[in-house]
Amino acid sequence: MSDDSPPRAKFWDIEGWGLRWKVTAVLAVPVTVAMVLGGLRVQGELSNAVHFTEAADQIVVVPDIVALEASMGTVTSGYASGTLTKEDRATAESLMNDVAEQARNPELDPAVASSINQTVSDGRALLNLMDSPGVATDLLAERQRAFAADFIREVDDIVRPIEDSEVVDKGYQLTNAWQAQRRLFEQAMGLVIVKDVYASPEGREKARTGNIPTSAVVAAAGAESSLLDVLDRYYPKGDERLQTLRNNINDRNALIDKGLADAARGGVLPILQLRSSLIASRDVYQELTSEAAKDIASTVQVRAAETRSAALRDTAIVLGTLLAALVLALLVSRSLIGPIRRLRYGALKAARRDLPDAIEQIKASDDPRALSFEPVAVHSSEEIGQLARAVDDIHGQALKLAGEQAQLRLQINDMFETLARRSKSLVDQQLGLIENLEFEEKDPKRLESLFRLDHLAARMRRNGENLLILAGTRVRRSQAAPIPLGDVLRAAISEVEDYQRVQMGATPEGALSGTVVTDVVHLLAELVDNSLRASPPDTSVTFSFARAVDGGVLLEIADRGIGIPADDMRAVNERLASGGEVGPETARHMGLFVVSRLAKRHGLTVRLRSTFDTARNPGVTVSIHIPNALIVSQAARQDTGSQRKIPAAPVRTAIPAPAAPAPRKDNPQLPATRNGLPTRTPSTPAPSPAPAGVVATASGTSLPRRQPGASGIAAGAGSSAVAPAAQSRDTVNVRGSGAMPKLPVRRPQAATPESQSETAPAESQPQHAPRSENRIEAPPSSNGDDQSPVRHRYRTNSAKTASFFQSRIDPPPAEATPRPGGGTPIFSDMVSDWLTDPTGTEGAPGVWHSAGDAGWSAAERINETPVEVDPEIGLPKRRPGDRLVPGTVEGAHNTGTLRRVRDPETIRANLSRHQQGVRNGRATRLAERNSIEGDR
Template identity: 50%
Template sequence: MNTETPPPNRPWNLEGWGLRWKVAAVLAVPLTVAVVLGGLRVQNEVSQAIEFRNQAKQVADIPEIVDLGTIFGTVSAGYATKTVTNEDIVAMEKAIVAAKAATFNPAFPDDVAEKLRNALVGIEKIRDDVNNGVADPELSAKTAAIRADMTDIVDEIILPIDDAEVLNAHDRLVGVWASQRRLADQVTAALEVLKNPNASLNALYSAAGAERAMIDVLARSYPQSDAQIQELRDRNRARVAIIDGAVGGALPLLELRASMLESVKLYGTLLEESTHTIASTVAEREKETTSAAIRDSLVVLGTLIAATVLGLLVARSLINPIRRLRRGALQVANHDLPDAIDRIKDGDDSGVMEFDPVPVQTTEEIGQLARAVDDIHGQALRLAGEQAHLRLRIGDMFETLARRSKSLVDQQLGLIENLEFEEKDPKRLESLFRLDHLAARMRRNGENLLILSGTRTRRGHSAPVQVGDVVRAAMSEVEDYQRVEVKATPQGAISGAVATDIVHLLAELLDNSLRASPPDSKVTFNFSRAVDGGLLLEITDRGIGIPAAEMAVINDRLASGGEVSPETARHMGLFVASRLAEQHGLTVRMRPTFETARNQGVTVSVHIPHSALVSSMTMGMTGPQGRVDSDGYPVTGEQAVVAEPAVPVTVTVGPGPLTTGPIGLPERTQAAPNGLPQRTPAEPNGLPQRTPAEPNDPPRRTPAMFGVLPQRTPAAPEGLAQPSQSVPSPSPQPSPLAPPAGLPQRTPGASGLPQRTPGATTGLPPVNPEVSTPVRAAPPVESAPAAPAAPTAPAAPAARAESAEPAGSTQHRYRVNSQKTASFFQPRANVEPLRPILHPQETTPIFSGMVSTGIVSDWLTAPAEGEVNKNWTSAADEGWSAAERAITPLVEARTESGLPQRQPGHQLVPGGVDGADKITTAKLRDPEAIREKLSRHQQGIRDGRAASHAERNSI
């Protein structure tokens, strides 16, 4: 899957637009063009309609202007010839009033209105002269100028009209008006002849010829053979004939005047028709353009609506299938396919191959794409199913190999433990302990492989486990457990169903902390109460730390439960921790120990929910504890400061009355010269002796060992130690005399390790009396001088958690021979504790703890299931019975220091091994030489692995 960040979506990047925006753009372009073109056409129509409306308003006053011009010409000519009448003057007054009203027409341009007002001023002046009888010599010139102004006014009103019919009517109007003025010239010339009969008739001829020419021009604006034009021509010819008949004689003025009046009337008719045609045409054009504008607007609007609807339908037919295809593809990619793969991973492949196809049923390109998505979905499911089956087969093989390896390691542990029980040589016993510890770590790796294969380990139901036991068990699973320091541990127990997995989880986290921190630093366990009532456990180291980005990735993996990837093999511990945390609802987080330090370190927090706890978490301070000797009795002396234990514990080792004493750590006797632990002298057969016990009660371990060494718990259904019921312990008995030297004598402190000081805090909680295991009590001895306080030893790791055994198994997997187990951990005779001699060649705490006298590990204890079988017997019960029947030995001799001396074979148990006197002490070996050999061996293994890794990487 491509997880690259997509490039930023810029508005001008058309490829980044959504499908809706692209379709909208495709529809918007033609629609926009149509709207613009239709709008322009509608706007043109509307503007023409408005212009025609204004022009119609202007043309409406043209008849008044034309009438004024006509009557003004008549009055001016009659005033010049003294033939003007009162009717003419009254008609001119009316025409002047109508023309003045036209000057207020808002449709007129300003220049037209101004010219009309000037013309009216001139006409009114001439009217006043006519009314006053004042003769004006420039009357003809003024009249011609006013007529020219009137003609210009009409031209400026009509010529801007862009209409052929209007312009044709304008030409008629102008032609008729010009012909009428030529007729007025004839009247003026005829009046001159009337005044002077001897005057020339040339002016009359010239005016008649001009009229004829204007009639010919006017005829172009009318159809051919128009009756009115033909009548005007006939009238003009008749007047010319009258003038011709008057040559050399008198001019018939009455006949000429009648002909002129007929022509004037005919010209008036033509003028009225022309002005009416112009006004009606302009009004008609105004209505037509308005109707056209409305019609075009409706057409454009309807077309846009239809185009938009059609475009939306097409877009919908395109977008809806693509949307269904997109929704179906995303549903397949984000939900259906992952869910089906998860179901296949979980093993539920029923009906997985059946899926709903993408809901696009067309056969065009989008439908073909939908079928392709369905095919990809089916192929992905098929491939996922095949890979899931292959993964399951590989997982099964992997699980089988891991279980076989784990079984072999379990057998190896059993053999090693048998060797430990039978071994008497301290050095060899130490090596066996180290080998045992290494095998236990191998077993944990086998459990990691089982978790990696996805196998949920079957766990039986067991009793709750103390928090301290869980911590000790986790410590026993790691290599450098000596560096682990446990702070105040809360009292309480963890549910047995999750205790083993919590031990495993803590062991992995602790192993990581130990490996990632300096060898000379401590790794600390801290505890606190959670808000929800659970337990918060923190593992703190002082290593170099983890970068913030990498830590965030690790926290995400811890929170998500972990996925199998190429990085899983490199970070197996974190993978196992995440899987276990997810399985039991735990929360695991990492954070820096120090924010500003150079080596920040890492603190791992593990939150155990309240549901996993079976008792309330109370922080019990594991304060100073009293020291005890090898038999569990307090050590007295000047330097032995004994603190009262937090909780008194009943310590028993079998049937009989219980003895109660403070919890403390065992003191060891003076070590051998080589610093290795020595066994106490035994009977002639060289075996340590037991105290008597009933046949029906197996031996139990003392709880004093909890602060000494990491213990392996019995193989209960949960793989952890189960508490057993306490029984009364017998009264203290005097210890037997020490026999002659047979086997090497084991004494406290012989391992060379520093002993815990009196009252030192172990970091682990005191053992609860309700869950303490019975330990067989040792006989009392006489008081001896107290040994000086030893240095405080580091907190010892706890029991190693074993993986689950089949449900219902109640026997410890390492209990091969109960006689060996009991005899090895039987308390030895109490001797005077001497000051421990510290040698540079130290042994491991496991070895030192196991060889300490009077310490019995609870990982050899059989789990308690119901009531103890009272009919249980073993081959060693006869020896115990014989020991009970033996007479209490008396101290016959003492050493110079006051210690009792034992006689060899004095308390020999019947049935012992003969020939103990032939046993010689094993040759002592140098621990430093052994350590160097093991170091060289380990270094060789590391070099070989590094070379192999480099060779694989170079290929």
């Protein structure tokens, strides 16, 4: 399963939108269109309502304008004809003030209001002109016509923007009635001209001849009659007002004809009658125009109210429709998004939590097929429900496959573990055979080859343990006693082939909990082996130590190799921190997997960093943090009481003296027996040897008590002994008396002598005979017949291998043996004590006796004793102390501490053989089989 996030989608990439955004877009587009269209409709209705309202406020001035124009026509015609009255002028001035006041209406268009004010000013100027004497009639008529034209244009500006058919018809009705009314003014001005003609003698002369200018009157009357025909469309048929106007036209025509005839006979025109007819027609026209203007105003107000109601109605309809659409859209989207959201949650939960948890349970469960899962919470039968069932099927198939894989993995792990254990058992047998060959081999070259085989077999055994760790098997260890940190580190060093290149300084105090010693040794061995292989053969690998802040110990293993690139080192540290997850890199980096698995098992922290900052050969430093919980202090080890005190004098079977002692020779170099042992000639029959560590009493024998460490073996061989009765393994940190570590003589088929928790001061010992290069077998333990076979101490506990490298504090020897050139680090630290027996020598007057006489006799006897063979595996049985030689052998001269220098190659071979034997001789076949049965 990949945790990488997908690339961030662009906002214009619709496919990358989330489901909510897609559903929102699908629903938002039509809803938005509906809202826009509904809003436009409502806005149009509201705009019309506002427009009609404004028009209704503006149309109020139209009736006054029409009345003012008619009044100004009456005043002008009355002034011209001499029939003007004060009431007519007062009415005109009052109407001018009303129109000027309404021109201040803010609802009026500023241009229209300004034009009305200008026209009112022209009307006042016309009235003022009438006050001047001698004003021509033509000038007054012209000014009146201009005044009327301005008012007609202004009324048209007010009515024309109203886009309503009824208002338009009412406007046409008003305009036609107004135009017909203006024809009355033309008729009046024509009558004034006729009157002026008859007022002069020349006019009367023309009247007699019939040449009177009445065309203006006739034309104005004809125009009025035509406009009345137009007005018939706006009024009901046979309207009395229109008929009255027609009758007035006919009456005026008759009066004119009669007056012309009378004027021709010297009579006068009926001016007053004509004026009365014109005024009567004017009143009818004013009624028509006022009615038309009011109809326009009322129509506009009705339309304003209607548009307001329509706007409110459309707004309510649009909002209701939008709300219903939104509710429906939300219901549909919820029915779509809800199941998809539950499906997504269930699928992600199954992929990221349920399935991994179930797989972990499958890995930890004995029956992987017994697991169940929770289905996706979508129970519909439509497409989303079908998809949910498909996800459940995939989940179930994944769990089934994981169970089958886990079952198969368990089977493979079992086979893997069985094969690894069998291989490890075979390697252990191989190590035993190689050890026997090493014991019997005397050729240095062949012995070196056997050492190499021994190392190779040891590495094969460690690889077998790695395979067990890879299979997830946790080896059960019975070790419970704490092991000193120095011993743990030395045991790890002994696991590698090029141990000579490992340098280790002073080790920190404290001990490691016995339950983790084996795994820590294994971990350190893997790291040291890796450092040795990754660094040049002429360089060394160093151990360094420091106390951590939490009280634990920080170990560092530094090499001078080619190093690791920063990215690879970061990846390695991540794998170390992961705790040994099995992956494609596990087979290639088996050591890294084992280290991370062991570190996770015991809470250790392992990190890698560069040793140097140089670009060439930066090296790698491995830091291992051991927590304080795994560290046992010295005081805690003393208070635990788990260490068993070893008896100072273990009982051993006495060795009988030789039946026929050989005569003593003066030559100190005694002849050797068939085993290569020198022949001793005691002066008296050798008594039964005293137990090791017990000083001879008044029996008269010269055999001394054998003290622990008197022969240099116990202190160097190990730091713990095996209790014969309980088969327990308690480690005692025993330090000798030398500054350099002492190395024991390796006894094939025999364990090193048991060490005591408390050492007694060494007493004087007799001189010993020269040592032979052949190995001496010790006599069997006196209590060996009464106890079960004892595990070899080093096969039982790998950490005790470190006792081989344990340092002891001894006083410096009398003479320092020159260190051979080119020796190994371990050889350099131990060669002096290896070649020197720290026990003192003591001369004997007269007949020479030695504490080793019993040993020589015991060696002769043991050499003839047959070796007991284990019938199950066909290999000799090993018993600790069975072939231990009691007592010690000292030099023949009592001239101080004598150091005998041996061949360095022989010493190095002895050292390597002992190290390999101790490391590889950890358990007998019976102990291994018991351990295998216990693990299973």
